[in-house]
Amino acid sequence: MPTLDPDRLHLLPLGVGDAFSTRYYHTSFVLFAGSAVVLVDVPAPFGKMLREATEAAGVRLAVPDFTDVIVTHLHRDHCNGLEEFAYRRIVLEEAPPPRLHFLEEIIELLWYARLEPSVGDKTELGGTFDERMEEFFDLDGLDRGQDFATADPELVFETRITRHSQPCFGFRASYKGAVLSYSCDTEWGPKYVEWLAKGADLIVHEVGEEYPHTPLEKLAGLPEDVRRRMRLAHLPDALADRELPIPPLRQGELLTIGDKK
Numbered sequence: 001m002p003t004l005d006p007d008r009l010h011l012l013p014l015g016v017g018d019a020f021s022t023r024y025y026h027t028s029f030v031l032f033a034g035s036a037v038v039l040v041d042v043p044a045p046f047g048k049m050l051r052e053a054t055e056a057a058g059v060r061l062a063v064p065d066f067t068d069v070i071v072t073h074l075h076r077d078h079c080n081g082l083e084e085f086a087y088r089r090i091v092l093e094e095a096p097p098p099r100l101h102f103l104e105e106i107i108e109l110l111w112y113a114r115l116e117p118s119v120g121d122k123t124e125l126g127g128t129f130d131e132r133m134e135e136f137f138d139l140d141g142l143d144r145g146q147d148f149a150t151a152d153p154e155l156v157f158e159t160r161i162t163r164h165s166q167p168c169f170g171f172r173a174s175y176k177g178a179v180l181s182y183s184c185d186t187e188w189g190p191k192y193v194e195w196l197a198k199g200a201d202l203i204v205h206e207v208g209e210e211y212p213h214t215p216l217e218k219l220a221g222l223p224e225d226v227r228r229r230m231r232l233a234h235l236p237d238a239l240a241d242r243e244l245p246i247p248p249l250r251q252g253e254l255l256t257i258g259d260k261k
């Protein structure tokens with residue numbers, strides 16, 4: 001049973017595949033930092049993904065344990081488990097709402113296209129749509145490029161809008177001197193990679209076909225100092241089980257970010 005050091009930043013991938021993967025779950029991961037347990041994107045089948053990854057890593061973790069949830073954008077492979085998460089957390093487990101970090105500009109779509117059809121009939125208090133949404137999540141709607149904090153004030157996120165087919169953000173997460181960067185879904189952007197790489201102990205970068213994703217050849221051409229700190233996510237089937245110039249994350253592989261400070 002591995003121990004999670006509360007003074008360090010840990011990452012547990014739940015899924016590492018792209019939107020059409022037949023080999024892996026859609027890309028999603030958990031960050032552990034002190035009192036914060038942060039879920040980054042919520043694909044389906046969320047419960048199965050969580051059980052398999054936590055069993056593989058030997059970590060005990062259930063839906064009520066998450067303090068913060070991040071929804072980077074509305075493509076289905078990043079949020080089609082959100083209804084399941086909300087229903088289990090609030091209706092079945094009767095746990096308090098976690099903090100939900102998302103782009104404020106997507107709030108109405110998040111409610112009306114994603115949550116309302118599935119859990120809207122479970123709201124008890126009525127009111128405006130965002131008041132109803134607050135029965136499930138403590139809302140933290142972000143402006144573009146806005147930083148945010150989590151349940152552990154020492155775990156902080158800086159964000160950037162990515163070059164994608166809809167509003168989407170990537171981030172740099174810092175905790176006690178350790179830095180993890182995540183590209184999220186993005187077209188190739190050398191300046192963006194520069195921002196992600198600056199001082200990062202680990203850079204998780206997506207890979208895919210051309211726009212709105214980043215071809216492997218572009219990442220393979222990065223300087224060695226960047227590549228050696230990089231792991232891939234969002235893998236298409238064409239890259240599954242291949243020897244890659246940058247290693248992919250693995251589902252259920254618990255990582256510790258950075259050196260002990």
Ligand SMILES: [Zn+2]
Nearest residue numbers: 073075164185
């Ligand atoms: Zn996307």
